[in-house]
Amino acid sequence: MAEKKPTIGQAQLKLLEKLCNASAVSGDEGEVRQIVIKEITPFADEIKVDALGNVLATKKGSGRNRLRVMLDAHMDEVGFMIVADDGDGIYRFETVGGIDVRQLVGKQVLVGKNKVPGVIGARAIHLTTEEERRKKIPLDQLRIDVGLGGSKIKVGDRATFATRFKRVGPSILSKAIDDRIGVVTLIELLKFAPSNVDLCLSFSVQEEIGLRGARVAAHHFNPDLAIAVDATPANDLPSFDGSENISYNTRLGSGPAIYTTDAGTLSDPRLIRYLAKTAEARGIPFQYRQPGGGGTDAGAIHRQLKGIPSVSVSVPHRYTHTACSLSRLDDWKNTLALLYAALKGITPALLSVDRP
Amino acid sequence: MLSVPGLSAYESPVMELIREKWTPLVDEVGLSRLGSLHGLKRGSGKSPRPSIMIATHMDAIGMMVTSIKEGFLHVTSVGGVDSRVLPGTPVTVHATGSDRDEELPGVVVQPPARQLPPSVGDGPVPLDQLLVDVGLLPAQVARRIQVGDIVSYATEPVELAGDVVSGHTLDNRSSVAALTVALEELQSKTHTWDVWAVATTQEEVTMGGAFTSAFALKPDLAIAVDVTHAKGPGASDWLTHPLGKGPCLGFGPNIHPFLFDKFIELADRLEIPHENEVMPSMSGTDAYAAQVSREGIPTMLISIPLRYMHTPVEVVSIKDVQRTGRLLSEFIAGLTPDFMNTITWDI
Numbered sequence: 053m054a055e056k057k058p059t060i061g062q063a064q065l066k067l068l069e070k071l072c073n074a075s076a077v078s079g080d081e082g083e084v085r086q087i088v089i090k091e092i093t094p095f096a097d098e099i100k101v102d103a104l105g106n107v108l109a110t111k112k113g114s115g116r117n118r119l120r121v122m123l124d125a126h127m128d129e130v131g132f133m134i135v136a137d138d139g140d141g142i143y144r145f146e147t148v149g150g151i152d153v154r155q156l157v158g159k160q161v162l163v164g165k166n167k168v169p170g171v172i173g174a175r176a177i178h179l180t181t182e183e184e185r186r187k188k189i190p191l192d193q194l195r196i197d198v199g200l201g202g203s204k205i206k207v208g209d210r211a212t213f214a215t216r217f218k219r220v221g222p223s224i225l226s227k228a229i230d231d232r233i234g235v236v237t238l239i240e241l242l243k244f245a246p247s248n249v250d251l252c253l254s255f256s257v258q259e260e261i262g263l264r265g266a267r268v269a270a271h272h273f274n275p276d277l278a279i280a281v282d283a284t285p286a287n288d289l290p291s292f293d294g295s296e297n298i299s300y301n302t303r304l305g306s307g308p309a310i311y312t313t314d315a316g317t318l319s320d321p322r323l324i325r326y327l328a329k330t331a332e333a334r335g336i337p338f339q340y341r342q343p344g345g346g347g348t349d350a351g352a353i354h355r356q357l358k359g360i361p362s363v364s365v366s367v368p369h370r371y372t373h374t375a376c377s378l379s380r381l382d383d384w385k386n387t388l389a390l391l392y393a394a395l396k397g398i399t400p401a402l403l404s405v406d407r408p
Numbered sequence: 409m410l411s412v413p414g415l416s417a418y419e420s421p422v423m424e425l426i427r428e429k430w431t432p433l434v435d436e437v438g439l440s441r442l443g444s445l446h447g448l449k450r451g452s453g454k455s456p457r458p459s460i461m462i463a464t465h466m467d468a469i470g471m472m473v474t475s476i477k478e479g480f481l482h483v484t485s486v487g488g489v490d491s492r493v494l495p496g497t498p499v500t501v502h503a504t505g506s507d508r509d510e511e512l513p514g515v516v517v518q519p520p521a522r523q524l525p526p527s528v529g530d531g532p533v534p535l536d537q538l539l540v541d542v543g544l545l546p547a548q549v550a551r552r553i554q555v556g557d558i559v560s561y562a563t564e565p566v567e568l569a570g571d572v573v574s575g576h577t578l579d580n581r582s583s584v585a586a587l588t589v590a591l592e593e594l595q596s597k598t599h600t601w602d603v604w605a606v607a608t609t610q611e612e613v614t615m616g617g618a619f620t621s622a623f624a625l626k627p628d629l630a631i632a633v634d635v636t637h638a639k640g641p642g643a644s645d646w647l648t649h650p651l652g653k654g655p656c657l658g659f660g661p662n663i664h665p666f667l668f669d670k671f672i673e674l675a676d677r678l679e680i681p682h683e684n685e686v687m688p689s690m691s692g693t694d695a696y697a698a699q700v701s702r703e704g705i706p707t708m709l710i711s712i713p714l715r716y717m718h719t720p721v722e723v724v725s726i727k728d729v730q731r732t733g734r735l736l737s738e739f740i741a742g743l744t745p746d747f748m749n750t751i752t753w754d755i
Binding site: 155175185198213222 | 478489492496498513519532537539543544545566571642647716718719
């Protein structure tokens with residue numbers, strides 16, 4: 053009989069679709085939280101929703117000398133908050149999380165818990181001057197338009213891009229691959245939790261606005277080590293002048309991205325090497341995310357308590373924080389395979405050696 | 409009609425949909441050599457009867473593939489596209505590279521800053537630097553897509569509050585819908601004149617459809633129905649009109665003033681709310697193509713207010729569409745056999 057291990061099949065894609073289409077702007081993660089709790093309840097030993105709204109789940113192993121391993125994936129996504137009612141169905145909004153204002157114009161959005169449809173329009177090209185078109189349209193000139201007359205939208209409501217999940221050939225397209233793909237990965241790992249570790253899962257809130265959920269989650273769990281599972285930009289597009297693209301961050305199709313250094317974390321070198329060796333031993337393709345800016349929840353976790361050895365593993369995706377980001381199914385499958393293999397093989401010996 | 413492509417010069421998909429809808433409403437349907445759809449609804453008057461042409465353009469703006477690089481597509485625009493609305497916009501690539509034509513979903517993407525010329529900075533990315541990603545591997549793209557393939561907006565239409573709809577190409581499928589409403593209403597009305605319902609092609613580029621249909625059909629009167637700018641975010645000056653407060657009746661050198669007067673009278677009598685839209689020189693619509701056809705045709709322009717023109721999220725009030733249809737049908741039904749003799753410049 054084949055070894056039972058987590059896989060990405062129709063059920064996992066269905067769950068990813070459901071989670072990607074849910075709205076969970078940082079600070080308003082309720083819809084995703086409900087789905088996560090429902091999915092993990094049959095498998096977790098203990099589930100707790102903490103003061104910030106993190107879903108914290110544990111699954112105890114059974115062997116001796118078990119490491120407490122924290123896995124983190126954030127539930128929140130970038131989006132918008134309605135900040136003023138201009139009357140007659142027109143609303144002013146602010147962005148929540150890092151969104152390039154050039155990505156907003158001409159998009160459909162869904163506002164509030166009832167997902168009221170709206171659009172972000174722009175002055176017709178016929179009414180613009182050439183000089184005007186050379187400048188981006190600033191946020192304070194943009195509005196969400198939900199049509200005429202009465203609506204139940206309130207100032208303070210969140211909004212997301214309305215893009216629906218789609219599969220195209222080898223790819224997945226969605227507004228919220230970052231980081232629902234990590235959320236589903238954690239759920240699958242929980243279902244197949246290896247007995248050699250105590251698994252501590254944090255489905256974290258407010259990553260996009262300062263890693264707030266992960267910070268307190270790490271305090272709660274006090275784990276021996278932590279792995280943040282996220283989605284990272286793949287900037288693997290051709291350069292305008294035909295020169296080689298040497299700052300691609302990650303490339304689609306090259307497998308899970310292991311972090312060495314980002315703006316918030318110097319990954320624990322023992323964990324980097326362990327993940328790379330595990331991938332090599334299993335023939336799982338992987339890539340190192342190019343050292344540079346950006347960050348994940350590991351940035352908050354590794355500085356918690358007396359220090360928590362941390363690393364991040366991300367699924368590469370293009371067009372981060374836009375209406376439609378894109379990743380490859382194979383990269384996701386390989387990310388899950390690597391994490392599962394790494395969990396199964398991990399022993400306290402890994403951390404008993406000094407950092408190099 | 410909002411989910412069906414039909415870029416300028418590639419109108420067949422939408423034309424077929426309109427033809428299907430119009431066929432039971434008219435006596436004859438045909439196509440012009442440039443692809444415009446002609447529906448003839450014969451009048452009850454004695455032959456030879458005068459005829460009126462209602463021109464609504466059915467073509468859409470969009471893009472076209474100019475080159476393919478590492479699995480990504482470079483595109484240019486067909487019609488007036490403000491490239492600032494494009495990053496993140498869903499599109500359909502009408503691929504003709506393989507044995508059978510395919511519709512491939514894709515998205516217009518803004519390359520990361522480091523892959524763009526430094527001059528772009530954080531300003532808008534010009535169209536020639538934007539790319540289309542269809543989610544396929546480079547080899548698949550090279551095999552299935554070719555230069556010259558058309559790319560259409562794929563944003564799904566959505567109903568908003570207050571009888572308002574949003575989608576791409578409401579310019580000018582709203583007007584085709586209004587004309588369809590008029591044809592439906594004419595089923596139970598008597599009209600002495602012949603009516604040419606025309607869905608024109610290529611308005612967004614050359615007005616080629618309207619020029620040639622006006623020539624071919626030789627109507628005595630012409631009415632163009634198009635969209636105009638509605639008041640809304642980013643647009644509130646004298647060029648704009650309120651959304652949902654009725655159609656706009658065009659006034660200016662492109663319009664015969666006698667017809668303008670007749671329409672004002674009619675709208676007032678029917679209590680159809682309306683606005684006057686003054687156009688000091690050009691209307692930028694099929695009304696021009698009709699006006700200068702042959703020896704000249706008295707022409708009227710009715711416009712439906714629309715927000716965010718030429719973006720994938722245009723917004724129109726359904727009520728305005730219905731009111732436009734009613735106004736058209738009532739005008740047609742009210743045309744007397746000797747109407748042409750009553751037209752005067754002294755009003």
